[in-house]
Amino acid sequence: MPTTPISATLAQTDRDAVLQAISTIKEKLPFLVDLSADDRKTLPKMGDKSRAFVSKALEVAAQNPEFLPRSFDLEEMRKDVQLFEALYPVLLSLTQLQELVDDTSLAVGSEAYAAALQVYNYAKASGQGAGLDAVVVEMGQRFARKPGKSKSQKAAL
Template sequence: MSQNLVSLTITDEHVATVEAALAQIEGVFTHLISLSEEDRRSLTRMGQKSEAFCRQTLSVLEQNPNVVPPSIDLAAARQDMAALERLRPLLDRIERLAERGADTEAALGSDIMVTALEGYALLKAIGGSQGLDSLRRELSARFAKKRVKEVGEVPA
């Protein structure tokens, strides 16, 4: 049974337009950072529950500047909160687009694989009468199973 989950053509113009748009986005977001895996693991995280705590604490500190020592940069924390509020919706859109891209990639691969499997089954069924046995044997390497060594067998 044939499958065609998605059918699309991506032209050179499409690729050029997307690459230009990505370059523009990257140019705007030059201040985005990359963390090492170790740095990522060691971060103190602000989850959804913690966000309310953070907002409330910043608000209390702003209302009571006399308790805030100079070592706490409240203005920088407020600036970070404002940046986070503006960045999140953009990242949400990018994430949704990336998910759609990954789903489309998976669907294209699946369409191709289903067609190839149907074609291979056809070659197995009627390929011999068409002089295609040697080509079918080459294709069968995809399905070759590795022999499991028996206990006590000495490698060659």
């Protein structure tokens, strides 16, 4: 939890501008794909070690195209490598931004929930006779537990 509580607002115009910027990013990257979970599992991944391997393989293929089959598209490989390298800093920047948004959302949500718990507890303790009984019961549904199986039902299993 941050040592200093978050005290900020996001104006509707700023929110709209951020969403428009995200929309612009999507428009500038029309080739983005949406992989299934299975696709993600089966595709080979390119990390730092693989980047060096891929660069070396491209260099070897470019200098020695005679050993490659005719069906091998060296130019397509070059484009894939160039696109990966161009996307990499964008990915890093967006990942950092997402972590900041996630962390801020988590922290401010926690602050809001803690404040709501205080309101609920104050309303329970001091709100009788102030017309808050129905609201306190309604808020209390958040903590209602589903009835579990009784001991006799568990024993029958």
